[in-house]
Amino acid sequence: MTQKxxxxxxxxxxxxxxxxxxxxxxxxxxxxxxxxxxxxALKVAEEIEALGRKVLVVKANVGxxxxxxxxxxxxxxEFGRLDIFVNNAASGVxxxxxxxxxxxxxxxxxxxxxxxxxxxxxAAKLMEKNGGGKIVSIxxxxxxxxxxxxxxxxxSKAALEALTRYLAVELAPKNIVVNAVSGGxxxxxxxxxxxNREELLQEAKEKTPAGRMVEIEDMVNCIMxxxxxxxxxxxxxxxxxxxxxxxxx
Numbered sequence: 337m338t339q340k341x342x343x344x345x346x347x348x349x350x351x352x353x354x355x356x357x358x359x360x361x362x363x364x365x366x367x368x369x370x371x372x373x374x375x376x377a378l379k380v381a382e383e384i385e386a387l388g389r390k391v392l393v394v395k396a397n398v399g400x401x402x403x404x405x406x407x408x409x410x411x412x413x414e415f416g417r418l419d420i421f422v423n424n425a426a427s428g429v430x431x432x433x434x435x436x437x438x439x440x441x442x443x444x445x446x447x448x449x450x451x452x453x454x455x456x457x458x459a460a461k462l463m464e465k466n467g468g469g470k471i472v473s474i475x476x477x478x479x480x481x482x483x484x485x486x487x488x489x490x491x492s493k494a495a496l497e498a499l500t501r502y503l504a505v506e507l508a509p510k511n512i513v514v515n516a517v518s519g520g521x522x523x524x525x526x527x528x529x530x531x532n533r534e535e536l537l538q539e540a541k542e543k544t545p546a547g548r549m550v551e552i553e554d555m556v557n558c559i560m561x562x563x564x565x566x567x568x569x570x571x572x573x574x575x576x577x578x579x580x581x582x583x584x585x
Contacts, residue, residue: 339390341415343367345398345455346425348376351474351522354556355422357383362560365390367411367418369425371397398425399446401454408458418462420563423452423473423496428489441488448492449499456503460512468511470563473500474555475518475574477582493518497574504572515562515570520550520578539581546579554579 341364347356348370356366357380366384368391370377377393384391392414396403411418427447429440452473463469477483478490479497497516504514521540540549558577561567576582 339365339415340419341365341367341411341417342420342422343369343411343418343459344422344424345369345451346371347422348373348380351519351552351555351559352422352424353380354552355424355559356380357387358556358560359420359422359563360384360387360389360391363389364420365415366392367415368393369396369398369407371395371425397447398451398455399427399443401450404451404454404458408455408462412462417466418459419466419469421455421459421463421469421471422559422563423455423471425451426474426489428492430485430489431487432485433487436488444488445492445495448489449495452496452499452503456499456507456514460507460510463512464510468513471503471507471512471514472559472562473516474559475516477518477520477576477578479518479574481582500574501572508571513562513568513571515567515572516574517555517558517562518574518576518578519555520544520576520581522550522552522555540579543584544579544581545583548579550577550579 342359344352344356346352347368360366368377368381381391381393394407394410396407428444473496475493475497478486479493500516554577558575
């Protein structure tokens with residue numbers, strides 16, 4: 337059991353899919369996690385197998401701790417180890433503050449924040465068997481600035497970033513490195529759920545100092561850097577990948 341293994345939650349599409357494929361290209365066996373898009377997850381699995389890597393596909397809503405525990409049990413049974421955990425799965429209700437209800441809060445915080453804590457606990461148990469590992473979560477600019485209709489998602493991402501700092505300290509003795517990557521507007525399928533999608537895209541295209549929008553590969557490049565040995569002394573940080581747009585506000 338010397339072959340390294342990476343779990344990427346929410347990896348049937350978008351940034352999660354691209355990260356899974358990049359890690360497979362780097363020689364990792366992959367755990368694909370999805371909640372609804374089974375056909376998409378299986379297509380990603382086929383691409384990974386075509387690269388000569390082993391792949392395990394697990395359906396699990398990471399907002400449910402019992403599902404988290406069952407997923408990690410499958411990983412342990414299949415591979416007996418875990419070296420990388422990319423906490424990418426996300427969801428959320430986007431409404432004005434006065435329209436938010438308790439179930440909107442619970443759903444969003446469970447998937448975007450609680451999942452990191454309980455997935456990290458299970459990941460750490462597997463990682464320490466082989467001397468350590470790396471955890472990277474995906475955040476967004478809504479954690480530190482106002483975005484319209486983004487209240488509960490922004491709060492969930494702020495919690496994720498705070499939890500990243502706490503995990504970085506407490507998992508360091510196990511040689512587990514924990515960080516996060518925060519992206520500006522990226523034109524993924526997830527962005528189609530934003531009521532003001534076109535406005536966000538237009539602003540990103542026109543105002544980003546770098547002269548273009550952030551693309552999925554920009555995010556994956558930063559994730560891969562944080563998963564590499566060169567970044568081992570970066571701990572508990574949230575690296576912003578936004579082409580400089582957040583500097584303007």
